[in-house]
Amino acid sequence: MKQSEPDKQAGKPEVPPRPKSRHAHGRGWRGGLGMPGEKARDVRGTLKRLADYLRPQRYRMLVVFMLAVASTLFAIVGPKVMGMAVTKLGEGVMLRYNHYVQLQQAVEQNLPAWYVEQLRGQPLPGFDFDYIARILLMLVGLYLLSSLFAFLMAYIMSSVAQETVFVMRNDVKDKLDRLPLGYFDRQTHGEILSRVTNDMDNIANTLQQSLTQLITSVVTLAGILVMMLSISPLMTLIAIVTLPLSAVVTAIVARYSQRFFAEQQKVLGELNGHVEEMYGGHKVVKVF
Incomplete structure (x- = not known):
């Protein structure tokens, strides 16, 4: 007797559906640790959590702030001190110039020879x-x-920065240990590694460079403004007028650079995932 189609299907082992590839439409899975390139929605909350991580380092951060202010102030005062030396050199040059002008005028006005010789015999003004x-x-x-x-x-x-990121890495490790297995089925190993390694390195670089640059930039701006006002208020006003244009250009560049940076992180995660899959597949092929 011919077996019916439902009976045939009933006799076959049930094959679980294959997880949808995250590269099907060029987009990653929504949510979770492995989603690359998503813009932060809660900037205030993110900064608050970062401040919580930095709270144990607050005393050393205070020392860093004081060192940044001192370093910037000494660098700002340097040109002002150099200007004093240049002014003294200029005074010496002008004294010699006035001496030669006085001698030339004496010759042109046919003053007595003894007076001209007296001027020529005078030592040149020195520096x-x-x-x-x-x-x-x-x-x-x-x-x-x-x-x-x-x-x-x-x-x-x-x-x-390194101690703070060390704590973050441990927290990420604890988070990965608590994630369900289904999460790892949906995400590639390379993308998870990208979040754990590359993103942590970006945070370390941000803490190490951007924070100190922020402090030094603010102090430099204030110090240079004071120095400019002490030299020429008019030129300072002209320079300040051009600041809004610079701010607009900087905002435009920053907006595009943030988008490209997010896209770069997304592509980097995909590349890590592809390399991991190819390497894993190569090992399987060699086994067979």
Whole structure:
């Protein structure tokens, strides 16, 4: 007797459906640790969590802030001190110029010969090299102190960043240990590795560079503004007028760069996943 179609299907073992490939439409799965390129929706909450991670390092962060301010202030004062040496050199040049002008006028006006000879016999006005040397030594000391403070700031901030990221890595590991197995079926190993390694490295670089740059940039802006006002208020006003244009250009560039950065992280996760799958498949082929 011919077996019916339902009976044939009933006799076959049930094959579970194959998980949908995350590369089917060029988009990843929504939600979870492995979704790349999604823009943060709660910036305030993210910054709050980052501040919680940095709270144990608050005293060293305070030291970093003080070192950044000191390094920036010494670097800002340097050009002002250098200007004192340049001014003294300019005064020496003008004294010599006035001496030659006075001698030329005496010759052109047919003044008595003894007066002209007296002018020629006078020693040329010299430069105050002792004063200039003191200014240069002071300038070298300022830049050495600025470099020393910058080195200490970078050294301490590097330690703070690495210790903070170490805690984050442990938290990510604990999170991965608690995730259900279904999550790992939906995400490629390479993409998970990208989140655990590349994203943590990006956070470390941000903590180590961006925070110190933020502090030094604010102090530099305020210090340079004060120096510019002390030199020429009019030129300072002209420079400030151009700031809104610079801010607009910076905002436009930042908007596009953030989008490209998110796309870069997405493609990097896909590349890691592809490499991991190819390597795993190569091992299986060699076994057979």
